[in-house]
Amino acid sequence: xKEVEQNSGPLSVPEGAIASLNCxxxxxxxxxxxxxxxxxxxxxxxxxxxxxxxDKEDGRFTAQLNKASQYVSLLIRDSQPSDSxxxxxxVKRPGNTGKLIFGQGTTLQVKP
Amino acid sequence: xxxxxxxxxxKVTETGTPVTLRCHQTENHRYMYWYxxxxxxxxxxxxxxxxxxxxxxxxxxxGYSVSRSKTEDFLLTLESATSSQTSVYFCAIGRGTGLAGAxxxxxxxxxxxxxxx
Numbered sequence: 178x179k180e181v182e183q184n185s186g187p188l189s190v191p192e193g194a195i196a197s198l199n200c201x202x203x204x205x206x207x208x209x210x211x212x213x214x215x216x217x218x219x220x221x222x223x224x225x226x227x228x229x230x231x232d233k234e235d236g237r238f239t240a241q242l243n244k245a246s247q248y249v250s251l252l253i254r255d256s257q258p259s260d261s262x263x264x265x266x267x268v269k270r271p272g273n274t275g276k277l278i279f280g281q282g283t284t285l286q287v288k289p
Numbered sequence: 290x291x292x293x294x295x296x297x298x299x300k301v302t303e304t305g306t307p308v309t310l311r312c313h314q315t316e317n318h319r320y321m322y323w324y325x326x327x328x329x330x331x332x333x334x335x336x337x338x339x340x341x342x343x344x345x346x347x348x349x350x351x352g353y354s355v356s357r358s359k360t361e362d363f364l365l366t367l368e369s370a371t372s373s374q375t376s377v378y379f380c381a382i383g384r385g386t387g388l389a390g391a392x393x394x395x396x397x398x399x400x401x402x403x404x405x406x
Contacts, residue, residue: 209392209393211393211394213395219399220379220397220398220399220400221332221379221395221397222396222397223394223395223396226392226393226394265331265332267332267393269392269393273385273391274320274337274339274345274391275320275322275337275383275384275385275391275392275393275395276322276334276337276347276391277332277334277393277395278334279324279331279332279333280331281329281330281331282331
């Protein structure tokens, strides 16, 4: 079992729809979770971080965390073609080194 | 812009040759990381640094060494490159200061694409 698992996709949604990206993790003691976006040929960029159970909203993005189920999700409302990218879920290892374990990423395609 | 530059951006080399990739930051961050990204494997941590001359191994450190003699520079060396080290290498800096350590919020450089023939 991989430590951080994501469906590689591609996930295809029409423009204006809600895109739902999911991630599960195996280490129950994990406390910090992140979503990075990576456009083709570019470097990853941080878009959301979440540390507590529940929802965290930032503009069109909502991150959801359920530690009991070891599940993290990212919702993108009003999806735009510019949201087409690979979304990487990352879990921080316990401790203060900032080491992250990444999932393989889910490719999102938003069709006009 | 987190002020990270990687060099070289592209390199083609032959098996058995040494290769050094450089990561340079301008913002005095304590934490720096080297990741590699391969299809089917995602991003995997090679080595990281938590200060000058303070480095440690990540999950895929075999065949790699690092050095950090100055805060701003983190070097990744492949002593004898192999075809399995063909990859895209990303350097990242991490936010975090003091006893709380690094937060996990990383800012990545533009990547270095290495091809080992």
